Amino acid sequence: xPNALGRDEISAARVIGAIWAGALAVLSCAGPAHAEDGxxxxxxxxxxxxxxxxxxxxxxxxxxxxxxxxxTVDAAATELRRAFAVWLDRPLAIAHAGAGLSLCRVxxxxxxxxxxxxxxxxxxxxxxxxxxxxxxxxVISARDDIGLLYGSFALLRHIQQQAPLDAIPQADTPRVxxxxxxxxxxxxxxxxxxxxxxxxxxxxxxxxxxxxRLTDYARANASIGINAVAVNNxxxxxxxxxxxxxxxxxxxxxxxxxxxxxxxxxxxxSAPRDLGGLATADPLDRGVQRWWRAKADEIYAAIPxxxxxxxxxxxxxxPGPQDYGRTHxxxxxxxxxxxxxxxxxxxxxxxxxxxxxxxRTMQAYNAFQPLDGQFDSNVIVQVKNGPLDFQPRExxxxxxxxxxxxxLGLELQITKEYLGFSTHLAYLAPLFEEALDTGGLGRDGRxxxxxxxxxGPTSLIxxxxxxxxxxxxxxxxxxxxxxxxxxxxxxxxxxxxxxxxREWAAQTFAPDAALIDAVAALMMTSRQTVVDYMTPLGxxxxxxxxxxxxxxxxxxxxxxxxxxxxxxxxxxADGIGxxxxxxxxxxxxxxxxxxxxxxxxxxxxxxxxxLWFHHKRWDDRLVTGRTVWDELVMRYDRGVAGVDGLAARWxxxxxxxxxxxxxxxxxxxxxxxxxxxxxxxxxxxxxxxxSRRPLPAGHAAPAHPLSWYRxxxxxxxPGR
Ligand code: GCW
Numbered sequence: 001x002p003n004a005l006g007r008d009e010i011s012a013a014r015v016i017g018a019i020w021a022g023a024l025a026v027l028s029c030a031g032p033a034h035a036e037d038g039x040x041x042x043x044x045x046x047x048x049x050x051x052x053x054x055x056x057x058x059x060x061x062x063x064x065x066x067x068x069x070x071x072t073v074d075a076a077a078t079e080l081r082r083a084f085a086v087w088l089d090r091p092l093a094i095a096h097a098g099a100g101l102s103l104c105r106v107x108x109x110x111x112x113x114x115x116x117x118x119x120x121x122x123x124x125x126x127x128x129x130x131x132x133x134x135x136x137x138x139v140i141s142a143r144d145d146i147g148l149l150y151g152s153f154a155l156l157r158h159i160q161q162q163a164p165l166d167a168i169p170q171a172d173t174p175r176v177x178x179x180x181x182x183x184x185x186x187x188x189x190x191x192x193x194x195x196x197x198x199x200x201x202x203x204x205x206x207x208x209x210x211x212x213r214l215t216d217y218a219r220a221n222a223s224i225g226i227n228a229v230a231v232n233n234x235x236x237x238x239x240x241x242x243x244x245x246x247x248x249x250x251x252x253x254x255x256x257x258x259x260x261x262x263x264x265x266x267x268x269x270s271a272p273r274d275l276g277g278l279a280t281a282d283p284l285d286r287g288v289q290r291w292w293r294a295k296a297d298e299i300y301a302a303i304p305x306x307x308x309x310x311x312x313x314x315x316x317x318x319p320g321p322q323d324y325g326r327t328h329x330x331x332x333x334x335x336x337x338x339x340x341x342x343x344x345x346x347x348x349x350x351x352x353x354x355x356x357x358x359x360r361t362m363q364a365y366n367a368f369q370p371l372d373g374q375f376d377s378n379v380i381v382q383v384k385n386g387p388l389d390f391q392p393r394e395x396x397x398x399x400x401x402x403x404x405x406x407x408l409g410l411e412l413q414i415t416k417e418y419l420g421f422s423t424h425l426a427y428l429a430p431l432f433e434e435a436l437d438t439g440g441l442g443r444d445g446r447x448x449x450x451x452x453x454x455x456g457p458t459s460l461i462x463x464x465x466x467x468x469x470x471x472x473x474x475x476x477x478x479x480x481x482x483x484x485x486x487x488x489x490x491x492x493x494x495x496x497x498x499x500x501x502r503e504w505a506a507q508t509f510a511p512d513a514a515l516i517d518a519v520a521a522l523m524m525t526s527r528q529t530v531v532d533y534m535t536p537l538g539x540x541x542x543x544x545x546x547x548x549x550x551x552x553x554x555x556x557x558x559x560x561x562x563x564x565x566x567x568x569x570x571x572x573a574d575g576i577g578x579x580x581x582x583x584x585x586x587x588x589x590x591x592x593x594x595x596x597x598x599x600x601x602x603x604x605x606x607x608x609x610x611l612w613f614h615h616k617r618w619d620d621r622l623v624t625g626r627t628v629w630d631e632l633v634m635r636y637d638r639g640v641a642g643v644d645g646l647a648a649r650w651x652x653x654x655x656x657x658x659x660x661x662x663x664x665x666x667x668x669x670x671x672x673x674x675x676x677x678x679x680x681x682x683x684x685x686x687x688x689x690x691s692r693r694p695l696p697a698g699h700a701a702p703a704h705p706l707s708w709y710r711x712x713x714x715x716x717x718p719g720r
Contacts, residue, residue: 036658038472042507045083060101066110071258072145076152104141127173146260153223161506178460179490180228195422196468196475207251218259224487230264234312238271250302262307270319282324283334292338308343315351329374336376359585360562361387373405382409385435391540398590401441409460422475427523429485429497436493440595450493461490533639533676538612541568547717551682577611630696636680643676682709
């Protein structure tokens with residue numbers, strides 16, 4: 001992409017920025033003027049140190065707008081004025097001279113003043129440039145209004161980090177067309193797998209009352225490039241498609257539209273029966289096709305830029321085309337034809353057979369890969385990053401790279417269903433990055449997952465939202481970083497998780513170089529720490545049933561074998577792990593040869609997928625020099641020590657972060673310390689009951705007998 005910053009350039013710019021910011025931080029010791037409760041997210045516009053503020057005032061004494069009047073341009077101007085009023089300590093006046101800061105649509109006269117490069121700017125929707133002009137002014141230019149809004153937020157991000165103004169010009173282009181949040185929000189205001197309070201969508205009060213919070217939600221999304229939102233749970237009743245709910249959804253769409261965000265609805269496949277009184281929902285039935293076409297027309301009449309339908313079909317009890325002997329492609333195409341050119345159908349590949357003869361992680365591939373080439377061009381098949389279900393670590397789904405004739409979208413989970421809810425500190429960008437950077441997926445062996453999902457008008461990265469009505473939006477301050485990082489990576493999957501952590505920390509806490517180093521370092525180790533105390537060495541799905549809170553590796557009595565943790569770890573007196581090589585289920589055979597070889601490799605001491613792909617004997621000696629049993633215990637303890645380290649490092653930042661947020665994070669880290677021990681102790685107590693091996697020297701016995709851990713129950717756990 002022309003003008004795109006690569007990882008190296010970004011980190012070079014970041015280092016320069018950090019040095020500059022560090023020098024300035026010495027000068028600025030003013031405390032925050034506002035109570036820091038997290039509501040403002042990363043959009044905290046605080047007074048700047050005077051020397052930096054002078055530069056900002058010189059470059060942007062006033063604002064000129066040369067673009068057709070639109071709600072989006074107004075939103076950009078409002079946001080700029082909100083921030084600059086603080087930075088200039090006076091309102092940013094609207095001018096007509098164009099000598100200060102200006103917003104310039106490149107089809108307008110202002111384009112004449114732009115440097116030549118700006119005239120060849122990317123045509124990808126949302127692309128923008130920020131330039132300095134010879135006279136000292138600054139101009140944000142784009143081909144479309146949304147580019148002006150994104151450019152405005154980029155400039156605000158730059159200034160909030162107190163990055164050098166000399167580092168402008170900048171240009172940026174989204175790499176993915178649909179950058180989407182999937183809310184698993186229910187009609188009754190609860191949120192499936194939500195740990196940040198009730199839903200922000202107040203269905204009962206809509207459409208008459210639209211919570212102003214939705215505008216702040218839209219601002220936050222636009223600031224990181226998110227441009228699509230599914231407002232209801234994929235496990236949704238058809239009620240969302242009734243006229244009453246279309247009117248409510250329209251009110252949401254009207255609020256989000258100025259910020260470039262299109263609304264989608266999760267659609268229940270049986271709606272023609274549930275609502276339409278038809279005897280069938282068979283996608284090949286003419287009456288069913290007519291019903292969906294009329295429903296789509298009704299929605300588009302209310303919401304002209306409606307994004308389309310998100311569908312969970314024939315998965316976990318949801319209805320779908322297979323109920324009528326039809327394929328996923330036939331079901332998806334029927335809906336796609338009802339939508340037509342107006343939008344897309346996002347069809348989820350998260351399926352597993354109700355009667356599993358085949359190993360669970362192989363099922364989505366078996367169900368979808370043979371359909372490659374059969375989906376209409378406005379169907380996107382949305383695939384979770386891993387083949388199981390958003391575990392702390394998984395290999396990538398083998399569907400990526402195996403459906404070259406189908407538009408595949410990536411589904412990530414931002415809410416931490418399996419990583420400690422909103423209580424544990426786990427920065428997820430390294431997890432997202434690990435998936436996106438996984439290579440060896442194409443026939444050439446050089447294609448990464450990111451290469452597969454970036455590109456044309458139906459490219460998609462979706463994330464299951466972690467947002468709720470809690471004052472701080474995400475249930476904990478650090479979970480805001482996961483929303484932020486998701487948006488930034490969906491915009492540009494080549495950004496580094498470390499660079500994102502730094503820009504988030506600078507905006508969320510303060511642009512102080514030492515503070516940013518400390519916060520980013522803590523964030524960057526947090527996910528591996530969770531892996532260590534929950535699911536070390538490639539183990540997975542060891543959590544409590546139903547609510548998914550806490551350890552329960554002993555569970556073996558659920559309705560289906562593949563719902564039980566014992567199905568996944570396969571531990572017994574002899575050993576542990578799932579043989580997915582050719583001698584076992586051969587899930588490994590679903591990957592291209594080079595990647596399969598890397599996944600099966602046991603020579604890297606990190607051993608990320610050892611027990612995902614191999615069954616090992618307890619006494620087998622690993623590349624680390626330890627036996628499997630000893631290595632397992634060591635990893636659990638490393639996880640516990642890791643959380644202690646997070647807590648200690650956070651503790652040392654006391655006084656350098658505002659007291660309310662510091663105290664809240666510290667309290668949650670205490671819970672995490674206790675719960676990491678619980679995960680470690682319960683898991684070791686259980687596995688030791690099978691391995692009958694002594695703990696290696698220096699590793700303490702679990703605090704309680706196994707029965708104690710088995711007896712814990714959490715009827716009040718949120719998110720079910
Ligand atoms: O991760 C699992 C969750 C379910 C969820 C399902 C899915 C919305 O436990 O709560 O249902 O996946 O992705 O459809």
